Amino acid sequence: MRMGRREFLKRCSLLAGASALGCSPIATGRSARASSTDTKPARPNIVLLYIDDWAWNGTPIAMDKTMDNARMPILQMPNLEKLAREGMTFRNAYASPQCSPARVCVQTGQSNPRSGFTVYMGSRDPYYDTSKAYQNFPLVPNVSDMELDDDAVTIPEALKPLGYVSAHLGKWHMRGDPGEEGYVFHDGDTNNNPGNTLRANLAPGAPLPRRLPTDMTDPKLMFSITERAIGFMEQQVKAKTPFYLQISHYAMHEGRECLDKTRRKYANHPLVQAWYQRNNKDPETITRKDDPANWLAMGEDLDGRIGAVLEKISDLGIEDNTYVVVVADNGYRHRELEVTPGARQPLHGTKWWLWEGGIRVPMIVKGPRIEPGSLFTGNVVNYDFLPTFVDWAGGDPKELKNIDGVSLAPYMAGKEPDEAFLNRNLYFHYPHYRSSVPHSAVISGSFKVLHFYAEPDVPILIDLSKDIGERSNIAKQNPQTHRRLHDEMMRYLKAVGARFPKPNPNYDPEAYQRDKKTKQRLQWGPFQGERPLDDDEV
Helix, strand or coil, X not given: CCCCXXXXXXXXXXXXXXXXXXXXXXXXXXXXXXXXXXXXXXXXXXXXXXXXXXXXXXXXXXXXXXXXXXXXXXXXXXXXXXXXXXXXXXXXXXXXXXXXXXXXXXXXXXXXXXXXXXXCCCCCCCCECCCHHHCCCCEECECCCCCCCCCCCXXXXXXXXXXXXXXXXXXCCCCCCHHHHCCCEECCCCCCHHHCHHHHCCCCCCCCCCCCCCCCCCHHHHHHHHHHHHHHHHHHHHCCCCEEEEEECCCCCCCCCCCHHXXXXXXXXXXXXXXXXXXXXXXXXXXXXXXXXHHHHHHHHHHHHHHHHHHHHHHCCCHHHEEEEEEECCCCCXXXXXXXXXXXXXXXXXXXXXCHHHHEECEEEECCCCCCCEEEEEEEEHHHHHHHHHHHCCCCHHHCCCCCCCCCHHHHCCCXXXXXXXXXXXXXXXXXXXXXXXXXXXXXXCEEEEEECCCCCCCEEEECCCCCXXXXXXXXXXXXXXXHHHHHHHHHHHHCCCCCCEECCCCCHHHHHHCCCHHHHHHCCCCCCEXXXXXXXX
């Protein structure tokens, strides 16, 4: 039976000896099971640096050191590289295909089909998306929940009875008030717009500039967000209060912004100069969205803000008792990789898709008992964060009911994962159109099954241990493995109340073909045997 938010907070009140409306961070600094003579070390602080739209190979750190194209070699991020040397890198970290559902997974520990929040969209019919844009498409897609469930227990609500104060700065993008979810310090119900500072500072109706201004001082709000984050840490350390801090950066989302001096550094880089020449572009007149120097500079500027947080953690004397997590909300496909001659994309697909390019993300964690320079190769997913954080905080993640994630804390501390963990099922559900199509996926160990609802008779099974680029569909050679995972996925989706699309009686093939995104939908849809490679792939 599900433990709802009210019941959970009531239990917090009883355990901590405080009211359900507000457990004192200092008074509840010890576990409810700890005695008055307990001498456990201070509860660790937790900092989550959540990066927007960042490909698995979008950092200078290879998530797989055996692959030359598993990183962005031209991008300089020395602070992130230092974090990787001092912490653990995750080869197989998974997220969601779009930012909003990914954020819900992090906050609630629930998969997207369980939460019902599978995409960010406007108000629609309660079950089916009847918008005009898809009226002649093969399927009638589904709508999505548009806010967190009332009875979902969030990170700050789970940590509060353990003595924590929580802050969320930057992009929220889940609708609703972060304060109602337990955050005492936050930026409110933010979406992408505040981070697009060029547009945010324009008069209504004014056209966006084609070039970035040279006097930009707070690109993507990354400097001001970091300053407020540092202030929050200083306050909690002074109060001797353990804290959870989520810094949800607007970078590396489109609407790319950067400091002019950083942009010029990359514009003058020999590889970027050669790219300008190959593509007949003038670095002084190229538009901001076309200029690879802008994206690269945004990444380096972001690294500087990550470094500022790490430096403050050190200056405050809490480095040995603070976990720092850097991870992306969803996958992406950065064309800036092409600046390096001969470099090709390692993963199939991109954001909005359940191919690896849409859901596999970079992830690095540093903290107590984590071996420096270590690598974890088991599958982890964004809905593992809530139970992991509770475990780090001294709570019992098993008390979190109706979640899908598991605590990663033991494995980060050196425990060898068993077969049950290594082969657990990770579920992904996207019953919508946008640039993609309604489809679902399950990953178990190295095997991955995808199901495309418009073409259910094309079974798809990938062995990621041999085929990370998802070029070969081996379902026909392994029908039992495919059927087992497919059936487990469908049973799970039905059990958690996932929405399913339905055949469209008004399907018009010609109208569907005319839609400007259908070419890619067909190109990246289901396939049998070997799929043709994209122009930018190995």
